[in-house]
Amino acid sequence: MDAWQGAGRTQGERTVTIFQLVKIVLDTLYAEAVDAFGKDADTQIKEQMAYLTTSYGKLTSADRKPVDYKNPATRFAYVYKYVASHGDYVAQVLYTLRLELGAPIFDQESLRVTCIGGGPGSDFIGLLKYLAENKKEQVQKLTCYLVDREKAWADTWTEIHASLGTEIQLNANFQPLDVTEPEDWKYQKKFLQADLFTMSYFVSEVMALDKGGVVTAFWQTIFGSAKSGALFLYDDNGHETFNNYFDHQWKTAGLELIVGATNELTWPGSDEQKDDLGDYLNRFGQMPKLKTQLSYRLLRKP
Numbered sequence: 001m002d003a004w005q006g007a008g009r010t011q012g013e014r015t016v017t018i019f020q021l022v023k024i025v026l027d028t029l030y031a032e033a034v035d036a037f038g039k040d041a042d043t044q045i046k047e048q049m050a051y052l053t054t055s056y057g058k059l060t061s062a063d064r065k066p067v068d069y070k071n072p073a074t075r076f077a078y079v080y081k082y083v084a085s086h087g088d089y090v091a092q093v094l095y096t097l098r099l100e101l102g103a104p105i106f107d108q109e110s111l112r113v114t115c116i117g118g119g120p121g122s123d124f125i126g127l128l129k130y131l132a133e134n135k136k137e138q139v140q141k142l143t144c145y146l147v148d149r150e151k152a153w154a155d156t157w158t159e160i161h162a163s164l165g166t167e168i169q170l171n172a173n174f175q176p177l178d179v180t181e182p183e184d185w186k187y188q189k190k191f192l193q194a195d196l197f198t199m200s201y202f203v204s205e206v207m208a209l210d211k212g213g214v215v216t217a218f219w220q221t222i223f224g225s226a227k228s229g230a231l232f233l234y235d236d237n238g239h240e241t242f243n244n245y246f247d248h249q250w251k252t253a254g255l256e257l258i259v260g261a262t263n264e265l266t267w268p269g270s271d272e273q274k275d276d277l278g279d280y281l282n283r284f285g286q287m288p289k290l291k292t293q294l295s296y297r298l299l300r301k302p
């Protein structure tokens with residue numbers, strides 16, 4: 001693997017896209033799936049794509065089981081289908097914020113980011129793409145906390161990180177944390193010091209698991225403990241149940257809305273080409289997700 005310079009950065013005449021980074025990660029995950037399932041790897045991956053689709057269709061159901069990403073075939077299925085587009089939506093939402101502000105978003109050289117449910121790395125590579133393409137941002141050092149209940153994502157993240165070679169100094173930390181387990185987040189405090197929190201397709205994943213108000217308590221702890229001026233990026237599928245739930249959470253905590261939209265038809269930028277996934281496109285009978293109805297909110301703690 002030669003000197004990659006990170007999503008959106010140019011190497012000679014070449015621009016490295018999120019889909020190209022995703023291809024590198026898929027190669028590693030595919031090898032893991034073959035190790036686990038041998039010649040049945042493709043069948044397992046197809047089954048896990050179906051499992052994810054079925055699971056995401058039941059997110060509002062309170063008696064469902066949490067989506068399980070441990071299996072390498074499931075993680076391959078997730079990265080193949082969702083990571084590139086979700087990363088690009090994050091980059092686009094940040095760009096919308098920049099337009100709204102009429103100035104760079106970040107005024108510091110050293111930025112701390114917490115990606116809640118960010119294990120697969122989508123939020124983080126979206127942020128890196130935004131920073132790479134918006135040269136007026138002065139960020140030189142990025143400290144990132146990837147907060148996620150699924151420890152197996154830590155390997156996937158390591159692969160993405162190893163492929164970046166970005167000019168920005170990166171300090172990435174994977175933090176295993178289950179938001180439905182208060183013991184996990186009552187005593188871990190560092191990730192609360194972030195300048196930016198991202199919640200990409202995460203609120204929908206845990207909203208229905210709010211038994212006894214544990215997930216609500218998590219959101220109120222995050223919003224209440226974050227420093228003044230901290231930014232929050234929420235984006236998710238357009239389902240109004242999730243938007244309404246999340247709007248209630250941030251309003252209760254007294255956050256300010258800077259910019260937002262509901263059900264906006266969104267595609268990855270024209271620089272992103274799914275063809276970069278090569279032969280994988282012909283193997284599983286499914287294409288990566290591209291188009292979506294995106295809802296997003298960009299918030300600030302007063």
Ligand SMILES: C[S@@+](CC[C@H](N)C(=O)[O-])C[C@H]1O[C@@H](n2cnc3c(N)ncnc32)[C@H](O)[C@@H]1O
Nearest residue numbers: 086117118119122148149150178179180200201
């Ligand atoms: C739909 S994925 C979103 C991943 C990424 N943010 C993106 O946009 O592609 C949901 C993520 O939430 C994590 N997750 C699910 N339940 C969780 C919980 N109770 N606590 C922490 N993370 C959880 C999963 O492991 C998974 O990485």
